[in-house]
Amino acid sequence: MKRTSDGPPDGASTAGPAAPTGFLAEVRDAVSVRAALLVIGVLLLQLAFITSYIGAFHEPRPHEVPLAVAAPDPLTTAGTVRGLAALPGDPLDPRAVADEAEARRQIENRDVDGALIVDPRGTTDRLLVASAAGASLADALAGAVGAAEQRQGRTVRVTDVVPNAAGDARGLSSFYLVIGWCVGGYLCAAVLAISAGARPANIHRALIRLGVLLLYSIAAGLLGTVIAGPVLQALPGGVAPLWGLGTLLVFTVGAITLALQGLLGIVGIGLAIALVVVLGNPSAGGAYPWPMLPPFWSAIGPALPPGAGTFAARSISYFHGHAVGGPLLVLAAWAVAGSVVTLVCATARTLTGDRPAAPAGTTAP
Structure with a gap:
């Protein structure tokens, strides 16, 4: 085989190794291992959702x-x-x-x-x-x-002796209001968490995210109360107490989401949904109050944000605020724990130097 001074041997190919071809290669290109694991996680979350809701609601009957x-x-x-x-x-x-x-x-x-x-x-x-x-x-x-x-x-x-308001069919307006607040809380936190990296890079960013979440919670609490009360006439009572409850509930769910995301990355957001939606919603006492639910759901309901929020919303709207102390303490405990874990995760990452890479041409802080 002849060889020239500035080229490959005669007949040799200048191309690199041939790329894998075929259906399996296309699958590997389209779905990474990480994506496949996340899809499996979504499937498990979906099955948990079905199991939890049907398990809680398929045979409601009074107990004690x-x-x-x-x-x-x-x-x-x-x-x-x-x-x-x-x-x-x-x-x-x-x-x-x-x-x-x-x-x-x-x-x-x-x-x-x-x-x-x-x-x-x-x-x-x-x-x-x-x-x-x-x-x-x-x-x-x-x-x-x-x-x-x-x-x-x-x-x-x-x-x-304590009937529902005319616009509150079956007494579910407070439950749906709470569910809406919970959805807003974890969606807002998820957007804040993934907008600039998978995890909080430093304590300053974590504090800013918690501050933005608080502002969002105040707005969401007020607007949700106004819609349910003065606009739709679905819930009686004053605006201020429900506004306060909504602010606390939205911030609580958001803080839980930020904490779990700080610990586990994007998987933590899925766990927050599992906690609030898969476990929290069917055990909240909305469609069926706690004495009507099976033992597992009636036991966990009061300790989770949707259940505490639903009980407190009904107490504020119809029972002059009686018995709201316990549910508010539950929400406050979750809010404090979520905030502390979020800040601890951010501090730990800062101390270990695990920071996002700086853009080309700049110096990392």
Whole structure:
């Protein structure tokens, strides 16, 4: 084979190794290993969504619903409590109260979900319910008490002492408002987190993101309240309390998202969605309040932002703010924890020197 002084041997090709061809090569070019893993993660998230929602809602039934019982004399009250407590499946958790006034007070304070007022002089008793705490729960309570009364040869007349507003069908407006706030919280945080790199590069950027999230939360809380209240007339009550709740809830969900994204990168955003949407929404007590849900969902609901937010929104709108202390503490704890983890992740990355590469021609800070 001849060789020239400035070229390859005669007959040799100047091209590099041939690129792989065929369908599998096209697949590898189109879908990287990282993308394939993320797609599998999305599939798992989707299956978890289906499992959680169907698992929570496929067979709702009352379980240990708090019920006050009042009668003119203690013996009648005690006998009625024993009879209701012995019902198969434990649908009710009856407790004796002094009189109807005390029963109403406990309903308004959200200590109980209903009250049975016994009239031993006749055969018709009265059941007090609060559909504003959940229309499905009020219906289930009426069904359980009505069946028990029928077995005793008695009837029951239902009175709704805390009804829903005219524009709040089935009492779901507060739930949908909370879900909207939660969606805005994690979407805002996700946009802030991925807008300039996968993770916070330094403490300053993390503080700025939390500050922007707070401003967004204030605006989202106000606008959501105005739409649900003055505009659509769906929720009664003042604007200021719901605005405060909305601000706290949006910031809480956003802080959780920033924290998980700071720990795990883009996978953390998926985990935030799993926590808030997959687990939080079906256990929030919206369509079916906690006494109607299976044990797992009724247990986790009060501890997650959607559940705490829904309970607080209903309390603010219909129960004069009674019993909001616990849910607000839950939200505040999540908000503080999310903010602290976000800042710790940013600080750790700054101290270890894990910073984004500087653009060509510049010096990294």
